[in-house]
Amino acid sequence: MSGWRVGAALLMAVPAVPLAAQTEPADAAVARLVAAMLGDTPLLRDLRTLTVEIGGRATGSAANRRAVAWALDRFEDAGVAARAEPFQMESLWLERSASAVVEGEGIGFAPRIAAMPFSAATPPDGAAASLLDGGAGSAEDFARLGVGARGAFVLVETPLLLDVPGLFREYGDAFAVERRAVEAGAGGVVYMGSRPPGILHRHNSSLRGDEARPMMVMERTAARRALTLLRAGRTLTLRAVLDLDIGGSYRSHNVVGEIRGSSRPEEVVVVGAHLDSWDLGGGALDNGANVALVIDVARQIRRLGLRPARTIRFALWNGEEQGLQGSYGYTREHAAELDDHVMAMSFDIGCGRITGFFTGGRPEIAEAVQRVLAPVAGLGPFTSIDVPVVGTDNFDFMMHGIANLVGNQESARYGPNYHAASDQIAQCDPGSLRVNAAIVAAVTYGFATGDVTWSRQSREEIDRLLRTTDLEQQMRTFNVWEGWAAGVRGRQP
């Protein structure tokens, strides 16, 4: 699937561009666009198809390939040229099934579990070992377990995840816990589910490539029961069966729609959201909502016949959950054009109201953001935070020195449903999603038409950003530091 596809038949259905639009002032164009975005569009219908009909769509799965075909069709229906752009995934990892049994004298129950991404598989009849109380997985907890941890399953208690800051804490904690577990020679790590009772989630494992031990999440109530027994002095064993589809490198696709710029077509503004999700839930908040939003922005710009000065690329990234692979692939494939990329925006925090942007530690961008938000000030207030952010598809653009934004959104229901079975369309507030779509449309059009006063950063400038912010620590937590340090990922010296 490659090569541009344009829905010729549907192009004819799009209203002809009014002559006045050719010379329409930018603020009038933005006003028409915002009004259209706030009106009756297929935004929610698209979200329903993607998250309920196609459902969870882990990269490498059949559902993910259906999502790619669906996204191409949506652009085609909108009369927007689009193509599936191939990139190479490092490795295949999918869960077929996961089950477990906890046993002790007079005790036997089968907790629901989910494999952590990139966990090792178990033998077909499972892996059995002592189940130990790992406390919070701190250094003291592992010191207490001592050599007893060797070969055992260590059960780690987690706080209930309530919000987005809690999510970043969870990532950071897992990074440290796994390092200690490896050092202690543990046979595997079992995380207490950090979501409400009954809800499984596929929390990101941080030690990607360490495929020596099974890693899993145990539903919260069952994990609490096991910990209560262990703390009462009972001896327990866990037998876990992780049936995983693990394989080598393979090809996946981003879907990229494009509206060519009228006067500066070589300059590119990217607005993106990731098409893939984890598979326990429907991937509505993470990140179907913003996929539907990006498609709707493209559709309305096309339908209204607006003519941005710069080229806009509407990027639906793949492989995001598995190491930001699709946007990384884009920066490699389009390396020769990166000097002309003036902005790369990512939206990835569900349906909560957009409150502003993370502006990447670049004051000149922060200033421009205020300007492009002005036409939608009534949908605010907006406050931007001028720090670099790792964890979504702005990352490789940032490491290439390209101005990048991540939409900041109210947590709403994002945290508790993150990567969870409960990430379903019902969690998405359609009203705030629609308002967000209008905001993103205005900002996208603003960057595609207004003055740009910045240029691509040099490796030295990116290094300075690393030295003056917590960017390096974030990169280590998300396991993307090594590629930069080795000079294979990001801007070359």
Ligand SMILES: [Zn+2]
């Ligand atoms: Zn996401």
